[in-house]
Amino acid sequence: MRNPKIRGLKRRTRQTIRQILTHTSTFPEHFEHGYWHLPIPADYRFLSANTTPRGVKRRCLQALLNQAVHLAHGKPHDSQQYRVIVAIDLPNLWSSQIIIFADENVFQRFFQRSGEQQWLPLPCSRSLQAEWGLSAPDDWQQSGFMQVITYADGNRDENELWFIGEFK
Numbered sequence: 001m002r003n004p005k006i007r008g009l010k011r012r013t014r015q016t017i018r019q020i021l022t023h024t025s026t027f028p029e030h031f032e033h034g035y036w037h038l039p040i041p042a043d044y045r046f047l048s049a050n051t052t053p054r055g056v057k058r059r060c061l062q063a064l065l066n067q068a069v070h071l072a073h074g075k076p077h078d079s080q081q082y083r084v085i086v087a088i089d090l091p092n093l094w095s096s097q098i099i100i101f102a103d104e105n106v107f108q109r110f111f112q113r114s115g116e117q118q119w120l121p122l123p124c125s126r127s128l129q130a131e132w133g134l135s136a137p138d139d140w141q142q143s144g145f146m147q148v149i150t151y152a153d154g155n156r157d158e159n160e161l162w163f164i165g166e167f168k
Contacts, residue, residue: 006049013056016042017063024067024098027074034103035110040064040096047094057093058132064088065136065164068098072166083107085165086136088128092159116152119145119161128162141167 006012019041028036042060046052065086072084080102089095101107113119122144128134129142136142142164149157 006046006051009052009056012043012046013059016040016046016060020060020063020067024071027071027076028100031100031102034106035099035101037097037099040094042094044094048092054132058134061088061093061096061132062134064096064098065134068165069137069140071098071100083166085163085167088162088164090128090160090162113147116150118148118150120148122146122160129164134164136164139168140165143167 020038023038023041030036040047040060047057047060068084068086072082075082075084081104083101085099085101087095087097087099099110101110111119126144127142128144129136142162144163145161147157147159147161151157
């Protein structure tokens, strides 16, 4: 099957970045279950298409990272210990998102995966920032995992999950 050309790349890129900026202009006030998240506001076909240039995808991911940094700088000074993280799903970039944890226990439990969904650490020699040319603050860490989901029928899905943000 032929991959159709994605029309309006510049317009769609601008629209995605504008939506990221709109939804992250201020630090969120409402947290459900100890976290807040913003899935990347892009059309699935646009972000997932093989015909969408890597540079366009990189610009959208960098905008997500930039706004996560903006949100981290806008954290309120209250009793909560907020952590701002960007989750990037490869190759399914459409599942990428900004996550803000307002509860330390929720943050710790988020990274504990077992059973049919496992997160296996990727080699420390790999760097999503280097591979994609992404920039983040020096005090932000990155961590990569191979996500393996095993279904009841024995089928498996595998993808890479990368997290860049405030781990400490």
